[in-house]
Amino acid sequence: MTAPFQRKEGAGISSIGDGGHMRGERFFRTGHRPRRSTTTRWLVRAGCSVLLLTATVGPGRASAASADAPVTCGSVVTASVTLTGDLTCPGDALIVGADNVTIDLAGHTLRGAGTGTGVQVSPQGTAWTGTVIRDGRIEGFATSVGDDALTPHITVGLRDMTIAGGPVKLRGGAWPELSISGSSLRRCEVDAVDARQVRLTIDGCTLHRVSARSTYTTLTSSRVISGGLSFNENNAGLVTGNVFDNAPISADNNSWNFVLRDNVFKNADIAVRAGWAPGTLVEDNTFKNNSIGVYGDRSDATIARNRFIGNRTAGIYVRNSTSSTSSFIDNVFKGNGRDPSGLTDEAGHPVRGAIHIGRGSSPITLTGNVGKHNAGYFVWITPPAGVIDGGGNRGRPCGPQPLPLICH
Template identity: 35%
Template structure:
């Protein structure tokens, strides 16, 4: 419903609900949608502004937007046939969900969000797109997720500044597992390494994507920057097999070697990176 000046805060709890009149507009207040094993919770279209929402054990479809929804959570749910945009949201929790043809985007004004133990699959673009945050204490955490069957698993248009990416599995993504592309010039990577990720059979059906510097994108990890980074992105213990192209593609000046990375790596020679 339209928001009017001075509208009072409203708290709502709904269990086993089916809301099909998209979009659902929610303003300040606390809203909880919960499903059970016996009954379905279905949300079709949601726009949340300045409120807190919890979605647990529901099916979510169509476009979903969360703006300034600090402390919100989506858990144990299936999101399909739409998209999730998270903007200016602090301390959100997105855990144990299946994002099926439902790409998720984190804007650079969203901070301290946890994206954990989800499945991102079948997105025609990137399963998850994440923009940088500007302070170390504001880092978003992306960990223990599975990215499979997307064109790109995880995409970032800046150099993963204060985005923690660890212990994820990237398998069968058509073009690349992780794409980090900085088209603007000098940039700074975050202090946290991209670490302990596994890449299996990515890049076997590339879309012809090229980065901002004109390099073909294909394989496990692809890093590209218009200029040398200070500090660069640190890679540590990233391994895998069966990827087309390179497991890691990172030109000199973009990456620091944290050890334990598997190849093949390119372009060669690159004194900044040693792969086994």
């Protein structure tokens, strides 16, 4: 039987071409011999050409590792390998066992039976760096790629991967780095990511669900479809240049300095929910055909230069304003509030229109906002909530009167 993996030889640049053309992606490798366990080094000195050993990553897992031999289900991989066929495993598939290992699936599939991990990147808290998994599909595992414990500082990169079923899961002890990227959206599709205490970077992918807690997160140039993103206790999160289709974002529980820029949010109930997220910046986005574009509760947000188009209940609904630094600047609201959900604020007033501010202990500054063809109110501010008129707000009606805000 032909072994599904072969050991990769040659220089430190790994690439796969179509018709011999280089894709041009560089993967870091070193020329020195990977670190091995004491048992492995002893067997090498004994002159063994194929090394078979019992894995130390968990009970009942038989693994193989070799300087020359192929690698199969349950193996500890200590040098870069290339898949030559699909590999189906009843438990764990592969276990990373050295620094700078590239697992090249070469268009093939690692397939599980509903249990185990597709690729374990840090068994028992090891600290392997430079792991790259690329160009293939992982499906059917309880965890597709990840660790079984809190990990010290490691680096893991997923390149041009399709990952279905179990999540990519990394929970760090010293800020490991996880990057997921694709050369096109079709070549990078991930069902779920579960990250904690991680530096997470995702670029050029199709995603469904991302949960990030105590994480530095950057999400760029991706599509998020029929799922959502949940950010908890994050710092300096950056989400830019993405499309969210029926995929709401929530940023809550002390998520500081969160930036949403140049995204499209559509077809969600609440597209962006900002809870206690000090320093949130929402700018240059498009919100269309949601029920509510932005929902704020105790949020400290600057919402600037966004377009709110055809959101059925409201463009922006602030349930409770508690920060005097919140401001809405130069936003455009068109055709919002035409099919309201029946939602009311805490004082019982219907939420409908462009901007609805409910209960608040701190005023919000409104400057240069424009409303056209909205049903309900252009701006509604429930007494005794406050507002600071920054000038240049154009749209009608504003209420209830008397209101310290001029709407031209």
